[in-house]
Amino acid sequence: MTATVEEVLAGREVVVTCGSGGVGKTTMAAALGTLAALHMGGRVLVLTVDPARRLADALGLEALGNVSRRVPQDAFSAAGLAPRGELWAAMLDTKASWDDLVRVQAPDEQTAARILANRMYENITGTFVQSHDYIAMERLYELHTSGDWDLLVIDTPPTRNAIDFLDAPARMADFFSSRFLRLLTAPARSRFATAASRPFYQVADRILGSQFLEDIAEFFLLFQSMYDGFVERARAVEALLSDRRTTFVVVSTLEAAPVREAEFFCDELAARRLHLGAVVLNRVLPEWMADPAAGVLAHELDADPRPMAERLVLTDRVDAEVDVAEVAATLDTIADNYLRYQIVARREATERDRMARRADVVARVPLVAGDIGDVAALAAIAEELRRG
Amino acid sequence: MVAPGGSAPGLLDRRLLFVTGKGGVGKTTVAAALAMEAAQSGKRTLVCEADAKGDMADFYETGPLTFEPRTVEDGLDAMAMQTEASLREYLRLQLHVPMLVRIGALARAFDFVALAAPGVREILTVGKLAYEVRAGHYDLVVVDGPATGHIVGQLASPSGIRDLVQVGMIRHQTEWMLELLHDPAVTGVVVVSAPEDMPVNETLELLDRLERLTGVDLAAVVMNRVLPELFSRRQQEIAAALDTSGSPPLRLLVEAADLATRLRRSRTPHLRRLRTELGDRAPLLYLPDLFTRVPGRRTTRLIAEALGAELGVVGATRPVGGGP
Numbered sequence: 001m002t003a004t005v006e007e008v009l010a011g012r013e014v015v016v017t018c019g020s021g022g023v024g025k026t027t028m029a030a031a032l033g034t035l036a037a038l039h040m041g042g043r044v045l046v047l048t049v050d051p052a053r054r055l056a057d058a059l060g061l062e063a064l065g066n067v068s069r070r071v072p073q074d075a076f077s078a079a080g081l082a083p084r085g086e087l088w089a090a091m092l093d094t095k096a097s098w099d100d101l102v103r104v105q106a107p108d109e110q111t112a113a114r115i116l117a118n119r120m121y122e123n124i125t126g127t128f129v130q131s132h133d134y135i136a137m138e139r140l141y142e143l144h145t146s147g148d149w150d151l152l153v154i155d156t157p158p159t160r161n162a163i164d165f166l167d168a169p170a171r172m173a174d175f176f177s178s179r180f181l182r183l184l185t186a187p188a189r190s191r192f193a194t195a196a197s198r199p200f201y202q203v204a205d206r207i208l209g210s211q212f213l214e215d216i217a218e219f220f221l222l223f224q225s226m227y228d229g230f231v232e233r234a235r236a237v238e239a240l241l242s243d244r245r246t247t248f249v250v251v252s253t254l255e256a257a258p259v260r261e262a263e264f265f266c267d268e269l270a271a272r273r274l275h276l277g278a279v280v281l282n283r284v285l286p287e288w289m290a291d292p293a294a295g296v297l298a299h300e301l302d303a304d305p306r307p308m309a310e311r312l313v314l315t316d317r318v319d320a321e322v323d324v325a326e327v328a329a330t331l332d333t334i335a336d337n338y339l340r341y342q343i344v345a346r347r348e349a350t351e352r353d354r355m356a357r358r359a360d361v362v363a364r365v366p367l368v369a370g371d372i373g374d375v376a377a378l379a380a381i382a383e384e385l386r387r388g
Numbered sequence: 389m390v391a392p393g394g395s396a397p398g399l400l401d402r403r404l405l406f407v408t409g410k411g412g413v414g415k416t417t418v419a420a421a422l423a424m425e426a427a428q429s430g431k432r433t434l435v436c437e438a439d440a441k442g443d444m445a446d447f448y449e450t451g452p453l454t455f456e457p458r459t460v461e462d463g464l465d466a467m468a469m470q471t472e473a474s475l476r477e478y479l480r481l482q483l484h485v486p487m488l489v490r491i492g493a494l495a496r497a498f499d500f501v502a503l504a505a506p507g508v509r510e511i512l513t514v515g516k517l518a519y520e521v522r523a524g525h526y527d528l529v530v531v532d533g534p535a536t537g538h539i540v541g542q543l544a545s546p547s548g549i550r551d552l553v554q555v556g557m558i559r560h561q562t563e564w565m566l567e568l569l570h571d572p573a574v575t576g577v578v579v580v581s582a583p584e585d586m587p588v589n590e591t592l593e594l595l596d597r598l599e600r601l602t603g604v605d606l607a608a609v610v611m612n613r614v615l616p617e618l619f620s621r622r623q624q625e626i627a628a629a630l631d632t633s634g635s636p637p638l639r640l641l642v643e644a645a646d647l648a649t650r651l652r653r654s655r656t657p658h659l660r661r662l663r664t665e666l667g668d669r670a671p672l673l674y675l676p677d678l679f680t681r682v683p684g685r686r687t688t689r690l691i692a693e694a695l696g697a698e699l700g701v702v703g704a705t706r707p708v709g710g711g712p
């Protein structure tokens with residue numbers, strides 16, 4: 001393994017972290033940003049799309065909005081760090097981003113105002129076409145083309161399916177070209193004109209009510225005025241994802257389900273000819289948890305801890321006043337605990353071997369007790385990532 | 389969250405339970421185990437994987453789940469939600485127009501409307517599950533629901549649709565759905581959490597949004613992966629002495645015990661915070677960290693037993709919000 005995470009980041013402008021929920025994806029995005037700010041310099045922005053404000057927690061920021069905020073220098077100096085560059089953070093505000101997009105893409109101000117005022121707009125931007133995924137990619141594109149940033153690290157939304165966001169731009173384009181959208185937005189009088197569409201309207205009217213359909217139709221009619229802009233943008237966003245300045249970092253723990261999803265994700269990236277920069281294995285148990293000699297000893301002690309307890313008391317290795325039975329009980333607990341972790345460590349080793357074959361760069365970040373709640377903790381992870 | 393004029397219904401006495409939680413906390417594990425425990429206690433139970441990830445099958449070691457429920461144990465059926473199949477069933481049951489129109493094209497059209505119109509996909513999921521309860525096919529329906537980010541949208545979909553749709557069949561149907569969903573004797577949400585910073589934050593945020601936006605009762609919070617206290621104070625001292633004097637393998641054993649102790653200590657404040665903030669809003673159930681990385685029938689059974697024991701404790705003696 002020659003390359004390192006640092007080398008993967010060098011020469012990139014966009015890093016997308018992905019993986020299943022709960023593996024520490026957001027933290028890893030923040031750590032990658034920290035790594036770049038500390039060692040590579042330049043202006044680095046970490047964009048998180050998660051509404052749970054996880055990045056804000058990790059960066060110790062009180063609130064994040066659609067505005068980018070610089071992580072204060074104090075936060076670094078408090079940790080005894082002198083970054084070469086600047087670390088900034090932003091959280092995606094889905095609603096505000098949609099509003100911005102509508103203002104940019106609508107043919108005129110009046111149409112924009114009508115869309116924004118439509119009573120279905122808010123609901124629709126909240127749910128339709130995985131709007132979180134799309135707007136995240138859209139915002140990434142916006143930030144990239146602004147030319148303000150040397151490196152953008154983007155954390156992907158918690159999707160039901162990890163690849164949803166990759167397809168979001170294409171789906172958005174498909175959506176606007178769909179013949180069903182044309183059906184839906186056809187003028188009411190021509191609705192029953194074709195035999196093909198008649199059953200659709202009959203059933204739809206009966207179930208949903210014609211008023212609802214008309215509301216939808218009006219909304220999409222307005223929305224369709226942005227067709228060209230949207231399709232063009234969606235293509236540009238797609239082009240950015242496959243640009244060689246963009247790389248993907250797949251994050252996973254070594255549990256069965258996240259590993260499976262990570263493997264699936266690696267395959268999907270390959271199928272789409274997108275660049276897999278690194279796999280980061282998070283919260284990995286230390287290797288000595290599967291040490292053979294320690295395992296043998298644990299089994300011995302688990303079977304009968306008394307001989308060793310007696311030996312330890314006799315040789316003054318523990319306080320002479322201690323009862324042998326109590327030493328034996330302690331040893332038993334220790335052995336039992338080791339055996340439990342050993343099972344997990346061994347399973348992790350198997351999963352790790354599988355993942356090692358998936359990418360040129362596979363970095364490991366060990367399990368630590370305690371939270372990632374400040375820059376020092378992020379910098380510690382950054383060091384693990386550099387080590388590989 | 390106590391039913392008007394009475395005490396909160398027992399968790400498994402409800403008819404429809406939505407299990408949710410932050411990604412990675414063990415939501416599917418808990419849903420699978422909860423359903424298994426209910427079936428063990430004699431209830432005809434349906435468990436439904438609603439987010440189509442396909443993980444649920446591993447917990448029962450069955451083949452892939454389908455929309456058509458299959459029996460995985462005595463008294464326990466399992467299914468996977470497919471909104472298109474749900475729509476097809478709905479059209480067949482409600483419109484009595486089985487193959488009048490080309491169902492494929494119609495389903496595609498609806499799939500499109502589902503993409504376009506708010507809440508349609510969600511209501512097809514909730515509607516199917518509520519229907520199973522209403523029809524009395526099962527005593528209990530357990531839903532492995534979407535993660536915290538999506539559950540509110542799903543549970544709020546019937547009222548969202550009701551507000552948007554003024555007339556039509558759907559509107560009429562949202563009425564009975566809402567009646568079931570808003571009745572705490574029938575429906576409840578089970579939020580799975582873990583004793584770490586972010587899962588607890590997300591759980592607390594979710595509790596507020598559930599209350600404000602869905603009107604669905606919080607049935608329980610499950611704190612998963614609780615680590616046991618390893619040592620007494622005296623044993624801790626003995627272990628510390630061993631650390632400096634033991635053989636290399638023994639030192640590793642002691643170091644592992646030390647990591648376990650530190651992990652537990654780092655988790656305790658989060659557990660405490662959730663317990664305090666939750667107050668008496670719902671029972672808090674604890675599940676131990678099982679030190680397994682692979683789901684399977686055995687793991688599910690162990691969790692089911694632990695859940696059963698917890699439900700017994702919470703129901704009988706332990707005051708709500710009490711615990712280790």
